[in-house]
Amino acid sequence: METLLRVTDLSRDFGRHSALSGVDLCLERGQVLGLLGPNGAGKTTCLRLLSGLLAPTSGRIEILGLDLTHRPLAAKRHLGYLPERPPLHPELRVDEYLTHCAHLHRLPRRAIPEAIATAKQRCGLEDQGRRLIAKLSRGYRQRLGLAQAILHRPPLLILDEPTEGLDPVQMRELRRLIRDLARDSGIILSSHLLPEVQSVCDRVMILHQGRVRFDAETHAARPTNLWRVRLGGETHVMHLNDLAPVAGALATGPNQFQVDLRAEATSADLARAILLAGLELFELTPERSDLERTFFDLIGAEEHA
Known part of the structure; x- marks a missing residue:
């Protein structure tokens, strides 16, 4: 080149x-x-x-x-x-x-x-x-x-x-x-x-x-399709894995999960599926991309809402 x-x-x-x-x-x-x-x-x-x-x-x-x-x-x-x-x-x-x-x-x-x-x-x-x-x-x-x-x-x-x-x-x-x-x-x-x-x-x-x-x-x-989800009540990770937009879910704490969406799915699809399943949705936040993590780690600052 x-x-x-x-x-x-x-x-x-x-x-x-x-x-x-x-x-x-x-x-x-x-x-x-x-x-x-x-x-x-x-x-x-x-x-x-x-x-x-x-x-x-x-x-x-x-x-x-x-x-x-x-x-x-x-x-x-x-x-x-x-x-x-x-x-x-x-x-x-x-x-x-x-x-x-x-x-x-x-x-x-x-x-x-x-x-x-x-x-x-x-x-x-x-x-x-x-x-x-x-x-x-x-x-x-x-x-x-x-x-x-x-x-x-x-x-x-x-x-x-x-x-x-x-x-x-x-x-x-x-x-x-x-x-x-x-x-x-x-x-x-x-x-x-x-x-x-x-x-x-x-x-x-x-x-x-x-x-x-x-x-x-x-x-x-490249941007990922990972989302942080916090639900109410007693929710098992299998409940999320059964939802159509979800490619995979991992429990990260009490009623807290990391959810990987299918390529064609959006956060709106996930929120709709959660509500239709009768679950309480308290938080739905995108995970930082690798570049975002690298950027904020290097400059020693946290992203502010």
Whole structure:
């Protein structure tokens, strides 16, 4: 596989404060890397360094073998970047803005109309070309920010909170787009949403206090269909195992159980089956995924309801 991004011993200091320290990273074509971490962990600093907006205190960033510090223009031609707040110009229309971005990316004049049409189609903006950016909803502004990032078809994409402002349907469409883009690109995706990262990313990197605490593939940390159940009265585990949505149940304490649902079943199916069986349902809570457990263990914090 082709290596698109190689980061070696990357660090950034702000005065006496070390925002990022000793980060190593390798991203190959076809990979989607999820970048996680609590507020202040160094995620934004890391993304700004990788996109060339900040210079590192030490370390090396190579995009397709090009050193980002010493050959910034050549390296950035292979990079698409969506910051958390897209750099939009509200006084422009959508097509005007994308044309401006195409010139910044130095696209050949003849290639610009097709590049704009393709980016708009992929981001669901086909009918928005004449609209003023100031009149766009937050979700459509996010789509436009993504369109400018993919306009020049870069092999490396950096997306900072790309689902910000999107509704659930738009988020699902964006997940499909990211997987589609990953066929030919490498993608780094920063998000606060752990389920979102698990659903779309091949690897996950967790930053805490400016250092990499975890970097591994996510295939072993896919969401499970495990639920914690607390029932009233005298309930035996066999009562739960007899319910249609249940693939298996394990007693974890007095009237407390861990229930594994069948692949097609939902928590609503389980609750309905419990009530129809004449049992008292006091608690129905999803078990943390492996990624959630890893995240909270690493940062030394507990999830708050």
